[in-house]
Amino acid sequence: MKKFSLLLLLLVSVVIYSCTKESDIDGSGVVYVDVPANGADYYGTNASDLNQKATLGRVLFYERRLSLNNSVACASCHQQDAAFSDKVALSRGFENRLTRRNSMPIQNLAMSFGGVVNQFQHNGSFFWDARESNLNDLIARPITNHVEMGIDDVSVIPDKLQGLPYYSDLFTKAFGSPEITMDKIADAMATFLLAIRAENTKFDQVFQGRASFTALELEGQNLFNTKYNCNGCHQLHPMGYSSMQFINIGLDFPNTDKGVGEIMKLPQFSGAFKIPNLRNVARTAPYMHDGRFVTLEAVLDHYSHGIKNDPNLDIRLRGADNQPMRMNISANEKTAIIAFLNTLTDYDMLTDEKYSDPFKVKYQ
């Protein structure tokens, strides 16, 4: 009887534990769109057409009506102060269900196009698993995802937006007519996304001779580039970043998420994911395709002693004995590397009004 009672107590506590309730504040207000009449300067003062397109794209980026129930916008999972990533491991879609993977940051996308030999024969590479190579086509992907934004058929979107008073002027300025089409929406949003640039970091300022690293940051850079060769994959070109590579870094074996292998349908790519841009990395936690690492220390711990012996593990992460590398990064070295990674933060991009939410609320 005693055992039964205790088992029942355990069962009840488990049931209680399974149920959670979350709530937020309540309020009411009047919404208006606040954008510069002549468009913000995204592409230079002589690029008026592009600036107007990007201005429209900014509004669309924050437009919740691009989701089935008008509850989430692109910006719901790509937040400016997190370099347009999310601050959680997995985001919540239009029905509050969890997305499959961590939301990637959006910055310096222009460096994802051509100019670099791509082993997968694509022009660009987007998403963790490189399933999209065209930025305009990328726009529709989260919109039609049944967890993220939930719209089954994008042809309904122009009708959804047509009745809203602010789009007539925005579309006319961007495209010469107030007619709304999905192609125009994709074009405007792609123009805005390409305009998001992280190029005024302390790292950039040092390269341009406008600032100096501290001794700790310098040591971190040295460790990053030489002893641990992080630069071999995370290539930090000044004024940009360019890598269309995908590698397996031994996160799991066997893989629960095949990444690029799922798209390419080739076992040798199982467990490979896109090498992310490290600009603003201090602001894009949590890390990896599933957001498993909450801190940069945890990321370095993985490289230090956590790499799994996946058969597809990248050769750069294997030692001379063909076993997963054990970098054994000391605590002091981790501090220095993290100090260097912090120099990749572009505070201007994180706070620039031209990338911010144009929908303002006047509370009554």
Next chain:
Amino acid sequence: MKKPLLMFLATIALATSTYAQDETEMKERKLEHHVGVQINELLRQVFNLSGNTTPVNNNPYLLVYSVNSARSGWGGRLGVGYTYRSFIDDDGVNRRETDINNMQLRLGVEKAFKLSGRWTAGIGLDGVYSMNDDRTRNVIRAFDTTTTITKTDISSIGGGAMGWIRYRISEMVEIGTETSFYYVTGDQRQDVSITKRDFNAPGDPLRTTISKIDNKITEGTFRLPVAIYLFIRF
């Protein structure tokens, strides 16, 4: 904090009560019963483990039960997982209310093997059933007032192979983990109701449109042995 503390106290109470069991009675049993509860989140929150990482565990079965022949090791197993989540988000413009019910069941057969004095392992085949019910109501109060209600039901059925390993802490308490690969097929049905003002009609009446979506889903899921179970054996 209240919930994991309650679970922890219940687990400790249960574990300490096992020492009252008569050992002679245990050794003579023909059937061995195991009741297990997944304790990953409990360990994380009570002992503040791995603050630098988020859970990678995707094993949904919070409670498991198995009964095996003490002689042959053959037996049956059952697993249950249930979560209920309720959300209310309101930023002054958009108010979204969501209720999510998620239930996972599995039923299977297994064979247990004694590896050593304290270690046992097993392999088996499971049939699985999953049900996810999501009700979301969203009201956007900007330029117009549109209310969208979505009802999404996802159900799937399938099966696959699994394996487990356990370590006996005491005569009645064991700790273990499991790994599995399940392949499932099912349906996702969604009913969408949108109510908004028709500004093109006299009087701006409210109009409701209803649509239905039906998709087939198939997926194979491999689960790593990261779920830790605490078992009571009797």
